[in-house]
Amino acid sequence: MEALKHYVAEDVEWHIPGRHPLAGTKRGIEAFMQFFHELGKAGFAAEVMILAANDTYVIDAHRGWSSQAQENIDINWVLLYQIEDGKIRRVQNFSGDLYSSDQFFNRFVQSEK
Secondary structure: OOHHHHHEEEEEEEEEOOOOOOOEEEEOHHHHHHHHHHHHHOOEEEEEEEEEEOOOEEEEEEEEEEOOOOOOEEEEEEEEEEEEOOEEEEEEEEEOOHHHHHHHHHHHHHHHO
Protein backbone atom coordinates (compact mmCIF):
# COMPACT_ATOMS: atom_id res chain seq x y z
CA MET A 1 0.00 0.00 0.00
CA GLU A 2 2.84 2.43 0.74
CA ALA A 3 4.14 2.06 -2.83
CA LEU A 4 0.67 2.89 -4.15
CA LYS A 5 0.87 6.37 -2.59
CA HIS A 6 3.37 7.39 -5.29
CA TYR A 7 0.67 6.96 -7.95
CA VAL A 8 -2.06 8.89 -6.14
CA ALA A 9 -2.56 12.67 -6.14
CA GLU A 10 -2.38 14.39 -2.75
CA ASP A 11 -5.99 15.57 -3.19
CA VAL A 12 -7.33 12.27 -4.54
CA GLU A 13 -11.09 11.68 -4.41
CA TRP A 14 -12.24 8.07 -4.13
CA HIS A 15 -16.02 7.65 -4.29
CA ILE A 16 -17.66 4.49 -2.94
CA PRO A 17 -21.41 4.09 -3.61
CA GLY A 18 -23.91 2.82 -1.12
CA ARG A 19 -25.40 3.22 2.31
CA HIS A 20 -22.84 1.64 4.59
CA PRO A 21 -20.04 2.95 6.83
CA LEU A 22 -17.37 2.72 4.10
CA ALA A 23 -19.50 4.55 1.49
CA GLY A 24 -18.95 8.13 0.46
CA THR A 25 -16.13 10.20 -0.97
CA LYS A 26 -12.70 9.76 0.57
CA ARG A 27 -10.62 12.91 0.08
CA GLY A 28 -6.84 12.92 0.35
CA ILE A 29 -4.23 10.20 0.62
CA GLU A 30 -4.83 9.48 4.32
CA ALA A 31 -8.58 8.85 3.81
CA PHE A 32 -7.73 6.80 0.71
CA MET A 33 -5.28 4.67 2.71
CA GLN A 34 -7.73 4.24 5.61
CA PHE A 35 -10.41 2.99 3.23
CA PHE A 36 -8.09 0.29 1.88
CA HIS A 37 -7.05 -0.62 5.42
CA GLU A 38 -10.73 -1.21 6.32
CA LEU A 39 -11.30 -3.12 3.08
CA GLY A 40 -8.34 -5.34 3.93
CA LYS A 41 -9.90 -6.22 7.29
CA ALA A 42 -12.85 -7.68 5.36
CA GLY A 43 -10.51 -9.94 3.42
CA PHE A 44 -11.60 -8.27 0.21
CA ALA A 45 -9.82 -9.43 -2.96
CA ALA A 46 -10.11 -8.47 -6.62
CA GLU A 47 -9.51 -10.16 -9.95
CA VAL A 48 -9.23 -7.87 -12.98
CA MET A 49 -11.45 -8.86 -15.90
CA ILE A 50 -10.92 -5.88 -18.23
CA LEU A 51 -8.66 -2.81 -18.24
CA ALA A 52 -9.04 -0.06 -20.81
CA ALA A 53 -7.36 3.35 -20.94
CA ASN A 54 -6.73 6.54 -22.83
CA ASP A 55 -4.65 9.59 -21.87
CA THR A 56 -7.07 10.72 -19.15
CA TYR A 57 -9.12 7.74 -18.00
CA VAL A 58 -8.71 4.11 -16.97
CA ILE A 59 -11.64 1.73 -16.74
CA ASP A 60 -11.17 -1.30 -14.49
CA ALA A 61 -13.83 -4.02 -14.50
CA HIS A 62 -13.13 -6.61 -11.83
CA ARG A 63 -14.61 -9.33 -9.70
CA GLY A 64 -14.51 -8.41 -6.01
CA TRP A 65 -15.01 -10.96 -3.26
CA SER A 66 -14.35 -11.88 0.34
CA SER A 67 -14.37 -15.27 1.97
CA GLN A 68 -12.98 -14.19 5.34
CA ALA A 69 -15.97 -12.30 6.68
CA GLN A 70 -19.05 -13.99 8.19
CA GLU A 71 -21.11 -13.22 5.11
CA ASN A 72 -19.28 -13.72 1.82
CA ILE A 73 -19.62 -11.41 -1.15
CA ASP A 74 -18.76 -12.03 -4.81
CA ILE A 75 -19.83 -9.34 -7.28
CA ASN A 76 -18.49 -7.37 -10.23
CA TRP A 77 -17.30 -3.79 -9.93
CA VAL A 78 -16.37 -1.13 -12.48
CA LEU A 79 -14.03 1.69 -11.50
CA LEU A 80 -13.49 4.83 -13.56
CA TYR A 81 -10.11 6.41 -12.79
CA GLN A 82 -9.31 9.98 -13.82
CA ILE A 83 -5.59 10.55 -14.28
CA GLU A 84 -3.94 13.99 -13.95
CA ASP A 85 -0.20 14.63 -14.21
CA GLY A 86 0.43 10.89 -14.21
CA LYS A 87 -1.40 10.29 -10.91
CA ILE A 88 -4.81 9.00 -9.87
CA ARG A 89 -6.88 12.10 -9.19
CA ARG A 90 -10.46 10.82 -8.93
CA VAL A 91 -12.12 7.40 -8.89
CA GLN A 92 -15.79 6.55 -9.19
CA ASN A 93 -16.74 3.00 -8.14
CA PHE A 94 -19.81 1.26 -9.56
CA SER A 95 -21.14 -1.84 -7.84
CA GLY A 96 -22.67 -4.67 -9.85
CA ASP A 97 -25.07 -5.28 -6.95
CA LEU A 98 -25.41 -2.25 -4.71
CA TYR A 99 -27.86 -3.93 -2.31
CA SER A 100 -25.55 -6.90 -1.71
CA SER A 101 -22.52 -4.66 -1.17
CA ASP A 102 -24.51 -2.52 1.30
CA GLN A 103 -25.60 -5.63 3.21
CA PHE A 104 -22.07 -7.06 3.25
CA PHE A 105 -20.33 -3.91 4.47
CA ASN A 106 -23.05 -3.11 7.01
CA ARG A 107 -22.75 -6.63 8.50
CA PHE A 108 -18.96 -6.56 8.34
CA VAL A 109 -18.65 -3.22 10.13
CA GLN A 110 -21.15 -4.33 12.80
CA SER A 111 -19.16 -7.52 13.42
CA GLU A 112 -15.97 -5.44 13.86
CA LYS A 113 -17.47 -3.45 16.76
